[in-house]
Amino acid sequence: MDRDNCDFSPMKQSLKKNINQVIMALQSSLETMDDENNCLLGNFERIKNQFIQVEMNAATFYLNCYLSPFTEKYPEISICLQNMSARKHGGLIVVKREDSLEPFMHPGIPIAAELSHSLLESIFFPGNPLHDGAVLVHQNHIVSAANVLPLSHRDVGDKKLGTRHRAALGLSEKCDALVLVVSEETGKISFAFNGGLHPITTGEII
Template sequence: MDTQFLPFSSSIKEHLKTHLHTISIESEKIMKRLDCEEHCILCDFEDLQKTFQEIQSVAASYYLQRYLSPYTQNYIALSLAVHHLSEKRHGALMVIERKQVVDSLIQRGVPVGATLSATLLETIFYPGNPLHDGAVLIRGNEIVSASNVLPLSAQSIKNKKIGTRHRAAIGMSEQSDALVLVVSEETGRISFGLDGSLYPIHSSKNTFN
């Protein structure tokens, strides 16, 4: 992901520096504990991993907003929708078209042609809704269509098989410059696909702020 042209704001920098400083201190403690035969450091590594995941998701959330804002003015509605879907563990898949038109890459579902709103997105992805099983296509401030079928990636993450929604998010981002949001119905975790990679983002109502 090409991020060199997206400098962090001062508040995000301070947030990340604080967490990185904590990681540095905890790493030093773990190195000292290695000499203590009676201490198990597995829990220490687990805590360190959680801190890494936290700062990664905060950074990814910031980058996500910067990548979305030039292409849709309603990115706050997207933030609210994915947050609520995450809380309820309602699976979701959303393609936000950027410079490249993606019509030729998807199997078109049901036309919607409505203004992008959090309420409509949540309704579409409500379990049992006929349109929930597939991807929403967003172009600018409009929900163009729903229940679209995306190209699937053959990738796996950390040698583990991933679900269909996540494979679709990666696959779509491999073949286009689109940004693809995905909410896991198993865990409620939010990620976005871009340039063939998947990034976890911070689950917050202010995700894109």
């Protein structure tokens, strides 16, 4: 697989369009600042929401860039995330990249199966004995489930993080693994990479 290939042209074009919309909104606000009858607070609220959408679209784009060189099964992962998000089934998926994970993970139950979205979803189905831990993915296979990750001791912004998100951040602070999280409370999808936690848009992962 070509590790320098990060095209995803339709997604990239959409991101450029979103950024241009924010720039135009800021420019419009700048041009109307001298109008005393025009309150910009409403404009700022809309622009803030546009910024949030741009951040999520950018995270979605880069998630694909980070995933595609290390697994050809990233569309299967995407389908799994979408389905789990819709059902609010919590999940934690570690995608191994270059670094060894052995020093940082407490090993779980070996699976050693070809990756598919249905298998991933079944592992995280509520009540499954393996659903609370992290699934380890290497290349196109599910290596193991119920792995225990190190927990981060920091919060992100003003938000207190749940255990899955702290585990995702904790591992990403120690190695180059990419860790995907689905919140069972909100169904929202995030990924942790290089010590950062990024929300992504549902419906645009592939």
